[in-house]
Amino acid sequence: MTTPAPLNPPRRILMGPGPSDVHPRVLAALGAPTVGHLDPYFIQVMNETQSMLRHVFRTANELTLAVSGTGSAGMETCVVNLIEPGDRMVVCVNGVFGGRMADVAGRAGAQVTTIERPFGEVFSADQIAEVVRRVQPKVLGIVHAETSTGAWQPLEEISRIVHDAGALLLADTVTSLGGVPVEVDGWQLDAVYSGTQKCLSCPPGLSPVTFSPRAVAAIEKRKAKIASWYLDMTLVKNYWGQDRAYHHTAPINMNYGLHEALRLVLEEGLEVRIARHKRNHLALKAGLNAIGLNYAVAEGIQLPMLNAVLIPSGVDDVTVRKQLLAEFGIEIGGGLGPMKGKTWRIGLMGETSSPRNVLLLLAALERCLTDQGATVQPGAGVAAANAFYRQA
Ligand SMILES: *Cc1c(COP(=O)(O)O)cnc(C)c1O
Numbered sequence: 001m002t003t004p005a006p007l008n009p010p011r012r013i014l015m016g017p018g019p020s021d022v023h024p025r026v027l028a029a030l031g032a033p034t035v036g037h038l039d040p041y042f043i044q045v046m047n048e049t050q051s052m053l054r055h056v057f058r059t060a061n062e063l064t065l066a067v068s069g070t071g072s073a074g075m076e077t078c079v080v081n082l083i084e085p086g087d088r089m090v091v092c093v094n095g096v097f098g099g100r101m102a103d104v105a106g107r108a109g110a111q112v113t114t115i116e117r118p119f120g121e122v123f124s125a126d127q128i129a130e131v132v133r134r135v136q137p138k139v140l141g142i143v144h145a146e147t148s149t150g151a152w153q154p155l156e157e158i159s160r161i162v163h164d165a166g167a168l169l170l171a172d173t174v175t176s177l178g179g180v181p182v183e184v185d186g187w188q189l190d191a192v193y194s195g196t197q198k199c200l201s202c203p204p205g206l207s208p209v210t211f212s213p214r215a216v217a218a219i220e221k222r223k224a225k226i227a228s229w230y231l232d233m234t235l236v237k238n239y240w241g242q243d244r245a246y247h248h249t250a251p252i253n254m255n256y257g258l259h260e261a262l263r264l265v266l267e268e269g270l271e272v273r274i275a276r277h278k279r280n281h282l283a284l285k286a287g288l289n290a291i292g293l294n295y296a297v298a299e300g301i302q303l304p305m306l307n308a309v310l311i312p313s314g315v316d317d318v319t320v321r322k323q324l325l326a327e328f329g330i331e332i333g334g335g336l337g338p339m340k341g342k343t344w345r346i347g348l349m350g351e352t353s354s355p356r357n358v359l360l361l362l363a364a365l366e367r368c369l370t371d372q373g374a375t376v377q378p379g380a381g382v383a384a385a386n387a388f389y390r391q392a
Contacts, residue, residue, distance in 0.1 A: 012325070013357055016333035017147045017306060018175070019197035019204055020349035022261075026202055029260035030253050037250045045259050046240060046250070052262035056177060056200075056270060057192065057210045059184035063233065064210040065240040066258055067193070068251050071174040074193025074207030076104055077231040078170050079141070082191055082215060084224040085109030088137040090167075092116075092123050096148035096336050097172055101141045108227055113137070119338050120297045120308070122153045125161060132165040138218075139168045139191075145176035147198070148336040150297045150308030150345065152180065156187045163188060168215055174198055177208070178265055179277045179305040179349060190215040196254075199277070199305055201350030202261035205254040209233075277304040279392055280353045283385040284346065287362040290384035291369065291376045296343045305353065307346040308339070312374055317341050320368045328364040358385055 014021050035042050046065075053064050067077050079101070083089060089110040091102040094117035105112045113135045117123055123142070132140060140162045144153055155171060162169045168190040173182045179199030184192055190212040196202035211219070211233065219226075219233060226232040230248065238245040265273060281304035285295070288309055296308040311317050317334055321344070324330040333345035346361065362381035369376050 011329060013328075013330045013360070014347070014352055015357060015361060016331045016347050017345045018195070018347060018349060020199070020201050020347060021351040022201055022203055023264055023351050025264065026257050026260045029256040030203070032253065032256050034252050037252060038244060038246070042250070042252060042255075043244065045255060049255060049259050049262065050240065052259070052266060053208050053210070056262065056265055057182060057184045057194075057208070058186060059210050059212075061184065061210045061212055063216055063237055064208075065236065066196075066255060067207040067209050067231065067236070068248060068254075069207055069231075070197075070204045071193065071195030071207050072100070073231065074174070074195065074209050075101055075172060076108075076228065077207070077209055077233065078191040078193050078211075079104045079110070080108045080226055080228045080231055081211070081219050081233045082139050082168060082170065083108045083110045084222055086111060087139070088113065088135055090115065090131050090135055090137045090140045092128075092140070092142040092153075094121055094123065094149065094151060094153075095119055095143065095146035097143045097146060097174070098141075101143070101172065105141065110139075120149045120151055122151050122301050123158070125157045128158045129161045132162060132167055136165065137167050139170050141170040141172075143172040144182065145173070145180065145303050145306065147175045147306050147345075149339065150295070150303050150306045152176075152301045152303045155189065156183075159187045159189060168218060175303070175306060175349070178270070178273060179353075180274060180303070184210055184212070188212070196258055196261065199350045200258070200261050200265065201352070202257045203254075205251060206258050208258075277348065277353050279389075280348050280355065280358050281305070281307065282392070283355065283388040284348060284358045284361070286388040287358065287381035287385035288365075291362070291366055291381040292374070296339065305347060305349045307348065308335070308343045309346065310343055311341070312369070315369060315372045315374055317344070320344075320365075320372065323368045323371065324364055327367075328360070330361060330364055332361075355385075355389055
C-alpha cells in the first residue's frame, strides 16, 4: 500500500460533551520519553499522580489510582469490584450514563433494580429513601453530572440515606470532577470514578478511581472472584501500591499527560477552577438567553460545564453544528436519547471554560441562527455576556 499522509489534525475548539481542549503542556508531556513501567522515575510519577488525585477527589482514601482505560472502564471497575453475582444493586437512571451503569451492573451479575427520572431531571432524597427501604441493596449507583442531559444531581443527602440503609454509594463523577465540588470524604462516597477528558482537560485514556475503606472492606469480604481480571483492584493495587508487582503495562505516556493535567489543576487551585467554571457558565447563559435560547434543565440543577439548551423551532440541529465546525472550528454536541434533535449540549469543561470561548461561541451561533432564518437581535448575545463579565 502507499503510506498515508502524516497526521495533521485540524485545530478545533472543543465545546461539546468531551473531550475538552487540552493545554499545550499536557500535549508536550504525552511526547516525553517513554520509560519502563517499573522504572523508578515512573514509580515516582505514579506516586505523585495518586497524591494529586487524592487532592482533587478531596479524599484520604489509600486506594486511589488511574485505571488504564476511559471513564467507562472506571465505571466497570467500580461495579465489578463491589458486585458479586446475585448482589442487589440499585441504579438511578435519568440519562444515558445511568442506563449504561445498569447495563454494566447486570453484566456483572447484579440483581439490578432501576429507578428512573425523565432526562433532564434529578432524583429526590425521598425517592432514594423509598428504593433503599424496598430493595435493601448492597450498592446504589448514581451519576453526579449527567453529561447526556446537563442535570446536576446533589449527592450529600442521598449518601446519608444510602449509608443509613447499610448500603454503599457508587458515584459517577466523570464530568463533575474538576468543574464542580466533588467531596469524596465529606460526602462519604464509597466508590467513585472519573475520566481524564472532561474537566481535567487531558486526552481520553485514563479513569481516576477512589475507594473508601468501607468499599475496600466489602471487596476483601467477597467470596466470588472479581469477574474482570484486568480491572481487579486487589491485583491492580499491588502494582500501584508498595509491591510494584507487574499486573499490566501502565500506559506510561498517558499517565504523563494526566500528571501534567493534575499539576495544572493544582497550580490554578481547585476552588479557583470551580469558580471559573461557574463564572463562564453564567456568562454563556446570559448570552444564550439574550439570543432566545433556553436551558433544557431547570434552574438550580444546571451543570456549569454542560449547558443543554433547547434548539429553537425552525432551526436545524445538524446544519448548525456542521456550520459551527466548518466555519468556526467549534464542536458542540447534539442531544442524546429522547433529546436527540431537540437540544444542543455546549461544553465549558476545563481548558475550554474561558471568556474567549464563551464570546466566540455566542458570536458564531448568532451567525448560524441568522442563516437559519431565526430572528436574533444583532450582537445581543455577546453584549449580555460582556455585561455579565463586567459586573461579576
Ligand atoms: C463521558 C462519560 C462517561 C464515559 O466515559 P468514556 O471516557 O467515554 O468512557 C461516563 N459517565 C459520564 C457522566 C460521562 O460524561
